Amino acid sequence: MKIVEVHHPLVRHKLGLLREASTAPALFRQVVGEIATLLAYEATADLPLDDTGIETWAGPLTVGRCDQSRITLVPILRAGLGFLPGVQVLLPSAPVSVIGLRRDERTLQPHAYYQRFVEDIAGRTALLIDPMLATAGSAIAAIDALKAAGVTRVKAIFLVSAPEGLRALEARHPDTEVWTAAIDERLNDHGYILPGLGDAGDRIFGTPA
Numbered sequence: 001m002k003i004v005e006v007h008h009p010l011v012r013h014k015l016g017l018l019r020e021a022s023t024a025p026a027l028f029r030q031v032v033g034e035i036a037t038l039l040a041y042e043a044t045a046d047l048p049l050d051d052t053g054i055e056t057w058a059g060p061l062t063v064g065r066c067d068q069s070r071i072t073l074v075p076i077l078r079a080g081l082g083f084l085p086g087v088q089v090l091l092p093s094a095p096v097s098v099i100g101l102r103r104d105e106r107t108l109q110p111h112a113y114y115q116r117f118v119e120d121i122a123g124r125t126a127l128l129i130d131p132m133l134a135t136a137g138s139a140i141a142a143i144d145a146l147k148a149a150g151v152t153r154v155k156a157i158f159l160v161s162a163p164e165g166l167r168a169l170e171a172r173h174p175d176t177e178v179w180t181a182a183i184d185e186r187l188n189d190h191g192y193i194l195p196g197l198g199d200a201g202d203r204i205f206g207t208p209a
């Protein structure tokens with residue numbers, strides 16, 4: 001499985017701000033969005049371009065155009081919504097498909113509660129976005145659903161990933177390509193990433209754990 005840990009100094013600086021427990025939801029959301037843009041920039045480096053003829057002030061010219069209608073952005077609710085605007089900065093025309101998954105904090109199994117994919121999703125490249133990859137149960141369930149709907153390529157962007165989750169994702173969907181700002185140390189006994197960020201959804205939405 002392709003795994004890229006993005007070491008850009010701005011990503012590392014901003015991730016450090018998120019790691020501070022005192023960072024309040026407003027700043028947390030802003031910085032999550034900024035990192036999402038930087039990770040999306042890396043993850044889209046190999047998107048194909050179509051040669052398109054245009055008229056410039058100095059005459060005709062062939063330029064490269066990225067056809068965003070061949071992509072779909074897929075935030076995993078809820079925390080993935082915090083990532084979405086930062087990715088849309090770069091891909092404003094890509095249609096959005098949504099999947100709602102909530103991890104049962106006792107069993108750590110994901111429970112699906114909502115799914116609405118763009119109708120012609122088959123054959124698209126999906127950009128899966130979620131701040132946290134812990135056990136990978138949620139990401140695997142999302143990719144299962146995307147492939148069942150005909151998606152042919154999945155690029156996934158996670159703010160923080162656990163080694164355990166990356167191994168589990170590779171075992172189930174080795175063709176996934178992953179970009180992450182950090183591969184952290186491990187999961188704790190409750191399935192939380194150490195050092196991680198705590199509960200990303202709660203920190204984005206200002207809800208109690």
Ligand SMILES: O=P(O)(O)OC[C@H]1O[C@H](OP(=O)(O)OP(=O)(O)O)[C@H](O)[C@@H]1O
Binds near residue numbers: 137165
């Ligand atoms: O890799 P996993 O072990 O499945 O854990 C990661 C998932 O947990 C969090 O969501 P959560 O279930 O807390 O829902 P929320 O986004 O609504 O807070 C996170 O945003 C991921 O979706």
Ligand SMILES: O=c1cc[nH]c(=O)[nH]1
Binds near residue numbers: 132191197199
């Ligand atoms: O560390 C973790 C694990 C799952 N979900 C989170 O929000 N944080």
Ligand SMILES: [Mg+2]
Binds near residue numbers: 101
């Ligand atoms: Mg979730």
